[in-house]
């Protein structure tokens with residue numbers, strides 16, 4: 174479990190108008206990128222709240238287009254194609270790979286994914302580490318894209334769920350490595366009130382066991398094959414987790430599971446499908462190509 178805040182309150186001591194910062198004690202340094210991202214979220218959300226209160230966001234939520242059935246679209250795609258429903262990711266850059274697509278136009282890429290046969294889209298909203306934006310969600314919806322949209326954010330507060338729904342998201346991601354079960358339970362309830370569906374993401378068997386103790390409502394699950402602490406990617410992680418007792422419980426309960434990260438070719442799709450996944454979340458291999466529609470068709474072996 175990553176630490177949600179620097180143990181000594183602050184990672185850096187800003188020195189005001191002098192314009193430099195002094196690092197705090199060694200223990201206050203983030204241990205990995207996930208911690209760094211999550212620690213920065215506290216500052217980012219405080220800044221967002223100063224510009225837009227949760228009351229203002231609530232009004233926008235009331236005016237937002239009705240949410241679409243994200244999980245239903247994935248299940249329908251699986252039934253139609255006999256292959257996992259594809260969540261194609263609109264991702265300009267990442268901490269592990271840097272800029273993936275310099276010629277990045279979120280709307281054009283979203284339209285191409287849909288034309289290629291994606292069931293749903295994942296839209297990176299984090300600005301600092303992924304060069305994403307909540308505005309992309311609104312732009313993609315305004316452009317008439319029908320695929321349901323996942324707000325791909327590092328959610329630590331309900332405020333971000335309000336923001337995601339206000340901007341037109343249909344679903345949001347909650348990461349078990351970041352959130353203890355009390356927070357997950359609270360955020361799952363908040364999301365349900367807003368009409369947002371949820372993917373709860375795990376990376377280990379222990380996280381899956383913990384998450385299965387929650388009242389998941391109609392949430393789906395995801396296994397991230399990327400270790401968010403050291404960036405290594407191993408598709409075998411999906412199989413290992415799905416072969417565990419907790420993985421078997423997922424199948425028995427009929428929960429939809431997505432295989433996430435490191436999916437590059439049809440053999441990878443087959444691999445995670447055989448492991449028990451009814452959905453896949455794919456970014457890099459699609460966004461890097463000059464023709465994202467063709468990349469989707471190729472990945473799903475569509476003619």
Ligand SMILES: O=C(O)c1ccccc1NCC(=O)[C@H](O)[C@H](O)COP(=O)(O)O
Pocket residue numbers: 206207262264267268269270397399401404433434435436454455456457458
């Ligand atoms: O992608 C990263 O480098 C990354 C680093 C730190 C935290 C999260 C990160 N990625 C989020 C994701 O889970 C992926 O964007 C998603 O699963 C798609 O992965 P890929 O197909 O490998 O781009």
